[in-house]
Amino acid sequence: MKVSVIPLRRLPTHFFTLDYDTADLLIVPGMLVEIPFRSKKILGVVYEISVESPTSTTPPLKKILQILNETPLLNATTLKLFRDFHELHGGPSSVNLELFLPPLLKRRLRKLHLPAMTGQSNLLPGNITVFRYHAEEERQQFLKDQTRGAKRRDQILLVVPQIIETKKLAKNLDALPYHSQMTSAERFEVWEKAANGAPLIVGTRIALFLPWQKLKTIIVDKEQDESHDNWDQHPRYRGREVALLLSKHLGSRVIFSSYSLAVETALFAEKKKWRSEIAIFPPPLPATIINMRDDRDRKNFSPLSLTAENEIRNANGVFILASRTGLFHHVSCRDCAAALQCESCGQMLTLYRDRNLICHACSRVKSMPAVCANCQGANFRQYGAGLEAIQDQLAKKFPERHNIFVGTTVASPEIEWMLIEKIIIADPDIFFHLPDYRGLERLWHKIQELRFLAPSAAIHIQTDHPDHPFWRALTTAPANFYNREWRARQNFLYPPFSLLLELFTATASQSEGLKEAQHVRKMATNHADSKNVSDPQILPTSRKERAVKIQITVKLVGKNRAEARRRIIDELPEKWYALSR
DSSP: EEEEEEEEEOOTTTTTOOOEEEOOOOTTTTEEEEETTTTTEEEEEEEEEEOOOOOOOOSOOOOEESSSSSSSSSSHHHHHHHHHHHHHHHOOHHHHHHHHHSSOOOHHHHTTTOOOOOOOOSSSOEEEEEEEEESHHHHHHHHHHHHHHGGSSSEEEEOOHHHHHHHHHHHHHHOEEETTTSSSHHHHHHHHHHTOSSSSESSSOOOOOOOOEEEEEEEEEEEGGGGGGEEEESSOOOHHHHHHHHHHHHEEEEEEESOOOHHHHHHHHHHSEEEEESSOOOOOOOOEEEHHHHHTTTTTTTTSSHHHHHHHHTSSSSEESSSSSSSSSEEEEETOBOBBBBBOOOBBOOOOTEEEETTTTTOOOEEEOOTTTOOOOEEEEEEEEEEHHHHHHHHHHHHHOOOOEEEEEEGGGGGGGOOEEEEEOGGGGEEEEEEEEOOOHHHHHHHHHHHOTTSSSEEEESSSTTOOOOHHHHHHHHHHHHHHHHHHHHHTTTTTTTEEEEEEEEEHHHHEEEEEEHHHHHHHHHTTGGBBOOOOEEEETTTTTSEEEEEEEEEEEEHHHHHHHHHHTTOOOTTTTEEEO
């Protein structure tokens, strides 16, 4: 009898399964088996069994060598879930399947005890709820309330964006942690416990792929955080999309919670597609907006305004948020206005204290030139003060102070926020100029995060654009920010008013890569309006990668956009990958 097996070996994407003979073994789908592959023995997972009888012209099939575990690792529901995930994201089937499997420790696999995993296909479709909290105390109480039922037969999964939060919450909620920094043996143990009905697991996005028996509730906390998305390596996926896929297959309830709801989440709650029991917009932020143009009129060209210096002088604990590291974000010639750019990827170079220029996109380093390569002028101008420039000013103005902290948002877990009285946001204007439709949303969430972490701290924001509608919405009517974002995204066909599909590849030859990219673009236009398919774009890469990355963006609209996405992914050439939003 013929059986289709997904080999756990990375093969070209068109090899979804390989066919083998059951060798009279009692085989069922979802089993882990050992199969011959070329001259080696490798592992595979049984995908389906065919009842077709071989014909005389059919070449003989190789036989399955042995079954590694009598109980299937994946039940019928999980196999359907995997198939849908694979169709949505493309790429090698083995790489996608490994997300659903435990670490392949042969000795542990032979001793693995699993119940009869019947799946949850008899459950009703789950519902989707949105919840916004205001402070850490409210968040902790909300999570305790939602996970209280985990002591019964049903399972609950809490997904958080950062590993450090996984450890803390697992301890507070008496739950099992699950994240990528655990050893293979530790992850295997949690995988087995999940299959046997562990009531409560707290994990990062990879916990979504555990073998759930009776998953009642999925809580995606701090749902706006981009750490829920696996965007920089294959398989590329969004945690939100996987949670909704789980809800579809398992009938689980999904809760998206945060102190600052994503623009998409807020829209679905506002339109009543998702249920919300609390106001989706945060209250106005009583922040002070500092006009940096006034300081330059008073001949103050330092990264901190005179107002900020006075606030620092009168506060016991201060945190200064820098938008980037280094002395200055970029440097340009005063004579011809030519910016100093990376010779490899064309990105702006950041100036550091040691007079080195570093490309943050591809990590290339060069020394600050004596003259402009374009006009030979010797006059340069620096823009966008960074973390080092702020530190230098503080060292001059407040040499004896030890309660002033400077950092980017990466520093947040290291700060004792209860000791912070004043927060200075040094240079948020960079977010106004990002070539990304989510630029303002990112700035909004960063500011809301500071309010969440230090609710009693006074916030002062320095800007060259004090009259920008963003600041008026932040300080007077937050609903206006969301309404403006919804209108802009609808006008320019960005999610959730379209399905955004980003197609990637990496190639050693730029010319060959661009040539193939044109064929991919032509293929995409067969399923989407040509005006909604971008030209191929060269992306920055690091020196270690030694490859050229190319991206094509496709906006899919209409009732058949999900089907169009599936067709585009199916027709992608080898070594092309997709991420959908």
